[in-house]
Amino acid sequence: MNILNKEDYIEQVSIDCVIFGFYERQLRVLLPKIKFLKNIWTLPGGFILQNESLGHAALRILAERTGIRDIYLEQFQVFGSLERSSPGLMRDVLNSHKGVFDELGLTSEDVKWLQRRFISIGYYALVDIHKVVPEISELDESCEWYDIKELPPLAFDHAEIVMKALDSLRLMLNHKLIGFNLLPETFTMKEVQDLYETVLDKPFRRNNFQKMILDLDILERMEKKFTGAANKAPYLYRFKNKAIEAGVSIN
Amino acid sequence: MNILNKEDYIEQVSIDCVIFGFYERQLRVLLPKIKFLKNIWTLPGGFILQNESLGHAALRILAERTGIRDIYLEQFQVFGSLERSSPGLMRDVLNSHKGVFDELGLTSEDVKWLQRRFISIGYYALVDIHKVVPEISELDESCEWYDIKELPPLAFDHAEIVMKALDSLRLMLNHKLIGFNLLPETFTMKEVQDLYETVLDKPFRRNNFQKMILDLDILERMEKKFTGAANKAPYLYRFKNKAIEAGVSIN
DNA sequence: GCAAAAGTGTTGTAATTACACCCATGG
DNA sequence: CCATGGGTGTAATTACAACACTTTTGC
Numbered sequence: 001m002n003i004l005n006k007e008d009y010i011e012q013v014s015i016d017c018v019i020f021g022f023y024e025r026q027l028r029v030l031l032p033k034i035k036f037l038k039n040i041w042t043l044p045g046g047f048i049l050q051n052e053s054l055g056h057a058a059l060r061i062l063a064e065r066t067g068i069r070d071i072y073l074e075q076f077q078v079f080g081s082l083e084r085s086s087p088g089l090m091r092d093v094l095n096s097h098k099g100v101f102d103e104l105g106l107t108s109e110d111v112k113w114l115q116r117r118f119i120s121i122g123y124y125a126l127v128d129i130h131k132v133v134p135e136i137s138e139l140d141e142s143c144e145w146y147d148i149k150e151l152p153p154l155a156f157d158h159a160e161i162v163m164k165a166l167d168s169l170r171l172m173l174n175h176k177l178i179g180f181n182l183l184p185e186t187f188t189m190k191e192v193q194d195l196y197e198t199v200l201d202k203p204f205r206r207n208n209f210q211k212m213i214l215d216l217d218i219l220e221r222m223e224k225k226f227t228g229a230a231n232k233a234p235y236l237y238r239f240k241n242k243a244i245e246a247g248v249s250i251n
Numbered sequence: 252m253n254i255l256n257k258e259d260y261i262e263q264v265s266i267d268c269v270i271f272g273f274y275e276r277q278l279r280v281l282l283p284k285i286k287f288l289k290n291i292w293t294l295p296g297g298f299i300l301q302n303e304s305l306g307h308a309a310l311r312i313l314a315e316r317t318g319i320r321d322i323y324l325e326q327f328q329v330f331g332s333l334e335r336s337s338p339g340l341m342r343d344v345l346n347s348h349k350g351v352f353d354e355l356g357l358t359s360e361d362v363k364w365l366q367r368r369f370i371s372i373g374y375y376a377l378v379d380i381h382k383v384v385p386e387i388s389e390l391d392e393s394c395e396w397y398d399i400k401e402l403p404p405l406a407f408d409h410a411e412i413v414m415k416a417l418d419s420l421r422l423m424l425n426h427k428l429i430g431f432n433l434l435p436e437t438f439t440m441k442e443v444q445d446l447y448e449t450v451l452d453k454p455f456r457r458n459n460f461q462k463m464i465l466d467l468d469i470l471e472r473m474e475k476k477f478t479g480a481a482n483k484a485p486y487l488y489r490f491k492n493k494a495i496e497a498g499v500s501i502n
Numbered sequence: 503g504c505a506a507a508a509g510t511g512t513t514g515t516a517a518t519t520a521c522a523c524c525c526a527t528g529g
Numbered sequence: 530c531c532a533t534g535g536g537t538g539t540a541a542t543t544a545c546a547a548c549a550c551t552t553t554t555g556c
Contacts, residue, residue, distance in 0.1 A: 010262070010263045010264070010370065011263070012261045012262070013264060013370065050368060051333065053331055053332045053333050054329060054330075054331030054332070055332075057331075075328065077326065078326060078329055078372050080304055080305030080308075080372075081304045081306075082302065117301060119261065119264065119305060121329055121331075175426065188535090189535085189536095190534085205519075205520075205521095206534095207521095207536080207537070207538090208519065210536085210537090211518095212518090224526095227534095228527090228528085229527075229533080229534075230526095230527055230529065230532075230533060230534085231525095231527055231528080231532090231533045232525060232527065232533090232534060232535040232536070233526070233527075233534095234535060235535090235536085439508095441508085456546070456547070456548095457508080457509090458508095458509080458511090458547095458548095459545070459547085461508095461509085461510095462545090463545090475553095478554090479555085480506080480507075480554075481505070481506060481507085481553095481555035481556065482505085482506045482508065482554055482555080483506085483507060483508040483509070483553035483554060484507095484508080484553070484554075485507080485508060485509090486508085486509085
């Protein structure tokens with residue numbers, strides 16, 4: 001059985017996912033490292049099966065490459081310039097790993113379609129870095145979080161894709177809802193503020209921020225949190241309903 | 252020479268354009284009517300050549316199907332549900348027009364690829380209805396403006412695509428810039444207001460609206476306009492720089 | 503001079519921003 | 530009892546909405 005049979009997929013179209021995680025006031029991006037590639041990383045990406053919707057494909061690809069399941073993914077842009085694919089890189093990779101393909105039972109004909117020009121549909125998500133345990137796929141040798149300000153070398157136009165995803169995320173945070181999958185079940189207002197300040201890269205005043213968020217009328221206050229720290233214990237909050245994280249649209 | 256040779260295109264991917272035009276406080280959509288299709292309209296759409304970027308493809312397709320050139324197109328969403336393609340309709344159409352294809356020198360094998368599942372990339376634009384003269388393409392029997400509230404029957408999921416384009420347009424108008432290609436070279440504040448009121452479907456107060464728009468600092472005031480009407484002549488405005496309509500991004 | 507459409511100024515209210523103070527906790 | 534981080538109230542500022550009045554023009 002050929003796992004890379006082009007007949008199963010829509011040709012020349014890929015999906016790339018930008019998974020943002022939040023930890024210690026850092027915004028991080030989840031990047032699996034493909035075994036075959038030397039010192040170059042790629043976004044978790046893949047191809048669309050003939051019998052699945054785009055949204056389903058994005059969720060499946062994300063699960064296959066990172067182990068992350070059941071999260072809200074937002075489609076943000078299609079990348080389709082002629083230069084983006086850099087067929088040279090793909091050709092070099094395929095040529096230098098003939099042995100690997102032999103083991104998988106793939107001929108060079110079988111993987112030739114990977115060298116063609118591709119357009120890629122970008123999805124992004126925000127996840128709670130503590131709620132998610134990345135799993136390393138067969139394809140990959142690692143799957144780690146990287147600070148968005150210190151990303152490793154990315155293949156193709158993936159660095160641009162990350163930046164566009166960040167732009168979209170910021171817009172979303174500004175004009176729609178807060179945190180998505182990012183925050184834990186319960187959280188303090190400071191955690192929300194840290195998130196906003198990190199994503200939007202600007203400071204907020206504590207009291208005004210609280211008012212702004214509570215005015216959205218989507219949080220409810222729980223009991224206080226015991227921290228052990230030498231200060232007043234903060235309240236915990238949670239989302240009023242879970243509808244927000246209902247999942248990707250059916251497209 | 253086969254104009255529908257699948258080898259020339261990225262398979263199973265199309266582009267659909269929603270062209271909004273503005274006239275007498277009505278928002279209209281430009282819809283070419285394909286000759287073969289009986290009482291059903293489609294958005295001006297087409298396929299992506301192997302050697303062109305997405306943005307270029309969108310502009311080419313728009314020009315081929317409507318004659319409209321050199322405008323700003325905004326990519327807004329990809330449509331990729333399984334149900335959207337309705338292969339039944341496409342099959343019926345192809346079967347019932349075998350004669351046409353014979354004339355064009357196409358066999359049923361040549362057009363079989365059109366029956367497959369497609370994903371479609373949506374672009375929209377706003378144009379000045381008086382600045383644009385739609386041309387009827389070979390494929391079509393007409394190319395007319397339709398009031399967005401009274402659209403003719405649309406094939407596939409094209410009605411949904413129009414609505415999503417309208418949503419995106421409204422968001423854009425709210426949070427980014429004004430009018431795009433829609434307004435003429437010079438225009439009155441009332442024209443801008445009519446545009447906003449029509450697109451956003453809500454009224455504004457004359458003086459407050461003027462302040463809001465001028466505060467954006469993107470318009471400059473010109474001389475007054477002679478209308479011949481029994482009232483004060485309005486000022487004309489124009490965009491401060493033309494950078495706004497620089498054209499589609501290179502993707 | 504009057505109606506019609508446009509231009510401009512002024513007020514009142516709502517939303518933001520800034521500042522100030524109080525509370526709980528552990529060392 | 531004080532340093533730290535959290536909670537809350539209020540004043541100042543700004544933005545926005547509503548209203549009023551003036552100007553130009555053709556009949």
